[in-house]
Amino acid sequence: MSLHIHRPKSHTVAQSLLALLVALIALLLTVSIAGCNRVADAALSGDLTAVPVRAPSTEIVGEEVAVLTEAPNVPAAITRTHATKVIVNLEVIEKPMRLADGVDYTMWTFGGTMPGRFIRVREGDQVELRLRNHHTSTVPHNIDLHAVTGPGGGAKSSLTMPGGESVFTFAALNPGLYVYHCATSPVPMHIANGMYGLILVEPKAGLPQVDREYYVMQSEFYTTGKFGEKGHQTLDMEKGVAEQPTYVVFNGAVGALTGDKALQAKVGERVRLFVGNGGPNLISSFHVIGEVFDNVYTEGGTVASQHNVQTTLVPAGGSAIVEYGVEKAGDLILVDHSIFRAFNKGALGMMHVSGEDNPKVFAAVKGIAGTH
Amino acid sequence: MRSLRIATLILVAAATPASAATQTSATTDRVARAASGMARLPAGSYRPLYAPGGASRVRVAGFALDREPVTRGEYLAFVARHPEWQRGRVRAVFADARYLAGWRDGLDAGDADALRQPVTEVSWFAARAYCASLGKRLPTVDEWEYAAAASERKADASADPSFRARLLALYGAMRGRSPGTARGFANAYGVRGMHGVVWEWTLDFNSVVLDDDSRATGSGADARDRHLYCASSSIGATDPADYPAFLRYAVRAGLGARSTTSTVGFRCAADVPVS
Numbered sequence: 001m002s003l004h005i006h007r008p009k010s011h012t013v014a015q016s017l018l019a020l021l022v023a024l025i026a027l028l029l030t031v032s033i034a035g036c037n038r039v040a041d042a043a044l045s046g047d048l049t050a051v052p053v054r055a056p057s058t059e060i061v062g063e064e065v066a067v068l069t070e071a072p073n074v075p076a077a078i079t080r081t082h083a084t085k086v087i088v089n090l091e092v093i094e095k096p097m098r099l100a101d102g103v104d105y106t107m108w109t110f111g112g113t114m115p116g117r118f119i120r121v122r123e124g125d126q127v128e129l130r131l132r133n134h135h136t137s138t139v140p141h142n143i144d145l146h147a148v149t150g151p152g153g154g155a156k157s158s159l160t161m162p163g164g165e166s167v168f169t170f171a172a173l174n175p176g177l178y179v180y181h182c183a184t185s186p187v188p189m190h191i192a193n194g195m196y197g198l199i200l201v202e203p204k205a206g207l208p209q210v211d212r213e214y215y216v217m218q219s220e221f222y223t224t225g226k227f228g229e230k231g232h233q234t235l236d237m238e239k240g241v242a243e244q245p246t247y248v249v250f251n252g253a254v255g256a257l258t259g260d261k262a263l264q265a266k267v268g269e270r271v272r273l274f275v276g277n278g279g280p281n282l283i284s285s286f287h288v289i290g291e292v293f294d295n296v297y298t299e300g301g302t303v304a305s306q307h308n309v310q311t312t313l314v315p316a317g318g319s320a321i322v323e324y325g326v327e328k329a330g331d332l333i334l335v336d337h338s339i340f341r342a343f344n345k346g347a348l349g350m351m352h353v354s355g356e357d358n359p360k361v362f363a364a365v366k367g368i369a370g371t372h
Numbered sequence: 373m374r375s376l377r378i379a380t381l382i383l384v385a386a387a388t389p390a391s392a393a394t395q396t397s398a399t400t401d402r403v404a405r406a407a408s409g410m411a412r413l414p415a416g417s418y419r420p421l422y423a424p425g426g427a428s429r430v431r432v433a434g435f436a437l438d439r440e441p442v443t444r445g446e447y448l449a450f451v452a453r454h455p456e457w458q459r460g461r462v463r464a465v466f467a468d469a470r471y472l473a474g475w476r477d478g479l480d481a482g483d484a485d486a487l488r489q490p491v492t493e494v495s496w497f498a499a500r501a502y503c504a505s506l507g508k509r510l511p512t513v514d515e516w517e518y519a520a521a522a523s524e525r526k527a528d529a530s531a532d533p534s535f536r537a538r539l540l541a542l543y544g545a546m547r548g549r550s551p552g553t554a555r556g557f558a559n560a561y562g563v564r565g566m567h568g569v570v571w572e573w574t575l576d577f578n579s580v581v582l583d584d585d586s587r588a589t590g591s592g593a594d595a596r597d598r599h600l601y602c603a604s605s606s607i608g609a610t611d612p613a614d615y616p617a618f619l620r621y622a623v624r625a626g627l628g629a630r631s632t633t634s635t636v637g638f639r640c641a642a643d644v645p646v647s
Contacts, residue, residue, distance in 0.1 A: 060613055106544055134632055138546045139619055140626030161626040163470060163633050185625075186618035224537075234541050277589065 027231035051161050054149075056171035057124040065089065068284035071251045072263055074213040074274060077119040078202050078336060080090055083124035090117065091132040091194075092141045092160070093181075100254035100346065101248060102230040107187045107252065108141070108182070108192035114252025115217040115278060116197025117182065117196040123175040123204045128167060129154060142166070146317070147178035147199050157185035159196045175203040175371050176302035179276050192222055192240055194252060196278030198319060203302050210323060211269035216257070216349065218286070218314065218336060219278035220245035227345060238352035242280040248341040250334060257334065257349030267355030272323045276300075279316030282338070286320065287311040288351070289333035297321035311337050325351045394614035410436035411562045412644060417489075419530060421617040423610050432518040435512060438639035440555070440564050441572065442502060444475075450502050451480060457498055464630075467495035467518040469634045490570045490637040494516035496629040503640035511576040511641035513624070517617070520566040522559035530614065533636040538576065542568025546635060567616075570637035577624040 022071045051238075055093050063085040085173030093112040099105040121127055134139050141162045144153035151157065158166040182195035198215060222240040223233035227247060239246065250257050255291050257263060265271050277284045287310060295304040296312050300319030314320045326332075334349035335342040389521075414434070417429040451458045458478040464472055472493050475481045494502075494512075501621075504508050511519070523529035530536075542556070546568055556565030566572075627636065 061521055137633065138543055159622075159626050161623075161631060161633050162635050185622040186615045189618075200586055234544060237537070237540070237613065242533075243615065305609075 003149060009336050012215040015127050036076070036322075040361060044088045047166075056173065057126065059083065060085050060126045063087065063355070066119055068111060068119055069215070069219065070111075070117065071115055071215040071217060072115040072119055074200075074215050074259065077206060077213075078120065078122045080122070081204075083122065085126045085128060086121050088119055088121075088127060088129045090119075090129065091141065091162050092137060093134045094137050095191075096232065097194075098152040098253050099223070099233065099249075100228060103223075103225075103233055103350065104231075105221060105223065105233045108137075108190060110143070110180070110182075110197050111196055113277065114194055114256075115134045115215075115219065116195070118197065118200040118201060118215045118274070119180070121172050121199070122202050123172055125172045125201075126169060127172055128169045129158070130165060130167045131160055132165045133160040133162050137162040140164075141182050141190065141195065144183040145170075145178060145180040145199055147172060147174065147176070147180075147201050149173050152183060155178075159184060160310075172201045174266065175277070175302050177201075177274055177297070177321055179317050179319060180279065181278065181317070188240060191278060191280040192220075192235055194219070194278075195358035198274055198276040200274060207272070208323075209270075210272040212263075212265050212271045213274065214271070215274050215276075216250050216263075216334065217252075217276040217278055218248065218250055218282075218284045218347065219252070220282055220345075221247040221249065223247065240280065245282065246281065248336060248347040250347060254348075255286055259350075262331070262350035262352040263334075265351055265353050267326055267329055267353060267358060270323065270325050270350070272321060274319065275312075275314055275323055276319045277314040277316050277357055278358065281316060282336075282341075284314040284317055284347075285311050285337040286314050286322070287335050287337040288322075288324070289335060290328075290330065291324050291326070291332050292321040295321075295323040328358050329353050329355050385546055406466075409439070410640075410642060411439050412436055413515075413519055413561050413563075416518065416527065418514070418521050418528060419610055420517060421609055421611070421614060421621055423450055428610060430514055432514050434644045435511070435515055436642040436644050437515070437519050437560075437561070437563055438508075438641070439562060441490035441537065441637045441639045442499075443487060444481040444489050444491045446462065447491040447502060448479065448481045448487065450556040454501070454505065457501060462498070466497040467560065468630045468632055471495060471498070473632070474506060490565070492570055492634050492637045494573075494634045494638065495632050496573050496577065496627070496637075498632075500575070502638075503595070506640065508640035508642045510573055510638060513574045515641055516566075516574045517620075519559070519563050520620075521560055522563070522566075524557055525560055528530050528562050530541065530617070531611070536614065539567050540619075543616065543619055546570075571620070571623045571635055573627075573636060573638040577627060578629075598609055 001006065009208065061082045061084055066086050066088045069075050070334050090110050092108065092110060094106060094108050096104045097107040097114060107114055121344065131143050138354045140159050142155045142158040142160060146153055152171055154168050157168040160166045178199050180197050182190040184190055196219065198217060209328040222236045222248040224236045225233050247254065275286055293309040293312065294307060296306045296309045298305045298320060299315065300321060312320050312322060330353055332351040332353060337346040415432065415434040417431050419428060420430050446584040455461055457488060459475060460478050470493055474493055481487055500510055519530045521530040521534050554570045558564040558565055559566065
C-alpha cells in the first residue's frame with residue numbers, strides 16, 4: 001500500500017523535473033536565438049546599441065586589381081553590389097622628395113607618392129595585400145592597416161626586406177575611412193619619414209552621391225634644419241621626441257595644395273574630403289576657411305554624426321570625412337586651425353571654386369579691399 | 373614559429389659544407405694565422421638594445437674582427453675554390469634565388485671596381501661557409517654591436533646623441549647606391565665600415581629578434597626564458613632613443629638564413645689565441 005502510494009508520488013516528481021528541464025532548455029534556446037537575431041539585425045540596420053560579431057562574406061565573386069591613386073585624387077566610387085577579391089599592390093620606395101621650395105627629404109613612401117596611395121575597397125571584400133619593398137631601400141618595412149582585423153593590422157605578417165615581397169589577406173569587415181602605416185621598428189622613424197596613407201572601406205550601400213572627392217592627409221616632419229632651411233634635410237629625432245615639428249603639411253609638402261595644385265570645385269557642387277592624419281604626433285584641428293562642413297563623419301566612421309561644423313578634430317593615426325556644398329566663387333583655405341602650424345609650418349591648402357559669384361551668399365559692401 | 377625557424381637553421385647548418393668539425397679541429401696555429409691582419413678587440417662590455425635579465429651591459433670576451441667587410445673579389449676566390457657556393461650551383465636550402473644576382477656569371481663578379489666592393493646578395497649559410505673556409509667564423513651579435521659602438525676616438529660612443537644622429541644619416545645615405553662608393557669611417561679599434569656601408573650578417577642574427585610587428589611587447593616570462601627580449605617595442609629596450617640600434621635589429625629580424633639582398637654583406641671574426 002505504501003508502495004502503491006509512493007510510486008505515483010515519485011512518478012510525479014520525475015515528471016515535474018523533466019518538465020522543468022524542458023522548459024529551461026526551451027528558454028535558453030529562445031534567449032540565444034533571439035540574441036542572435038538581435039545582433040544580426042543590428043549589423044544590418046546600423047543599430048548602434050548592439051555589437052555585432054562580424055562574419056566574412058560567404059560568397060566572393062570574381063577578382064580585381066585595385067586602382068590606387070596619388071593624392072589628392074581618390075579612386076572612383078565602387079558600383080558593384082557584390083563582394084569580390086581585391087588585389088592591392090603596394091611598393092615601398094625610399095626617395096628624396098620636395099618638402100618645401102629648395103628643401104628635400106628622403107621620404108619613405110607607400111607607392112612612391114606622398115602620402116601613400118589611396119586604397120578603396122567595399123565592405124565585405126576579400127583583400128589580398130601584396131607589399132613589396134624596392135631593392136634600393138635601406139631597411140625592412142611592413143604595413144599596419146587600421147581597417148584590418150588581425151595581428152598587428154597585417155604588420156605581423158608583412159615584414160619585408162629590400163627586394164622582397166610579403167602577401168596577406170584580410171576580410172574588409174568594418175566599413176569606414178582608415179589610416180595605414182608602417183609599423184617596423186623604430187616605428188616613429190618610419191612614420192616620421194612619411195609611411196602612411198588612407199584606405200576607404202566603402203559601406204555596402206555606398207556613400208551619398210557628391211560631385212568631387214579629394215584625398216587630404218596631414219602630417220609632420222622633424223628636420224635637423226629650421227623651417228625653410230635649404231638643402232637636404234634629415235630626421236631630427238630629438239625634435240620628434242619633444243613633439244616639436246619643423247613642418248606641418250598637407251599631402252607631404254609645403255604648397256602641395258596651393259597655386260596650380262589647388263583643389264578645384266565649381267559653385268553648386270557637393271564636395272567630399274577624405275581627411276587623414278598620419279601624425280606622427282599632432283592632432284589636427286581641421287578647418288576650411290570660408291566654408292562650413294555640412295556633414296562630418298567624425299573620426300572616419302560611417303555615420304554623418306554632426307552637421308554644420310566649423311572645425312573638426314582629426315586624431316593622429318585617424319581620419320574624418322567632411323562634406324560641403326560650395327555656394328560662392330573664390331578660394332577656400334584648408335588649415336590646421338592650431339594656427340601657428342598653418343602660418344609658420346606649412347599646414348595650408350587651397351580649394352579654388354570657380355563659377356557664379358553669387359553675391360547674395362556674400363558681398364563686400366564697404367571697406368579698403370572688397371572681394372569684388 | 374620562431375623556435376622552429378631557429379631549430380631549422382641549426383639543423384641545416386649542421387649539414388652545410390662548412391661543418392662544425394672544420395672549426396673544432398682548427399689548431400691554435402690556424403686560429404693565430406686567421407687572426408693575423410684582423411683588428412684585435414680587447415675584452416669589454418656594451419649596452420645591448422635588449423638586455424638579458426635586466427643587466428644593462430653585456431660582457432664580451434676579446435676577439436679578432438676583419439677590418440673591412442668581405443669584398444666581391446675575396447668572395448670570388450672562395451667560390452672558385454668551393455664550386456658548391458657558385459651561383460647556379462648553390463643548393464636552394466642554403467640561399468634564395470637572388471644569391472649573387474648582381475654578378476655577370478658564376479665566376480665573374482664584375483670589373484676591378486666591383487671586385488673592391490663589399491660582397492652582398494649572400495645568405496647567412498654562405499657567409500658562414502666563407503668564414504669557416506678561412507678558419508674564421510661570423511661575429512656574434514654581441515661582438516658585432518660591441519665593435520660597432522666605437523666612434524673614431526671613443527670605444528663606446530653609443531649613447532652619444534651626435535654619434536647616433538651621424539649613424540642615422542649614414543644609414544639613410546645607403547639608399548639606392550652600390551656599396552662600393554663608401555668605405556665608412558675607421559673606428560677606435562681600427563675597424564672600418566661598420567655603419568652605412570652594408571648591413572652585416574651575424575652568427576646568431578635571429579636569436580634576438582624583434583617581433584615582425586614592431587610594437588608588440590612580447591615581454592613576460594615566456595619571452596624572457598627564451599631570451600627573446602621583447603619583440604621590438606620600446607618596452608624592454610635599454611634605451612628607446614637608440615634608433616640606429618632599432619634599425620639594425622629590425623634588419624636582422626627581416627632576414628632568414630637563406631635571405632640574400634643587395635644591402636647585406638658580412639665580415640668574419642676569430643677567437644684570439646689564449647697565450
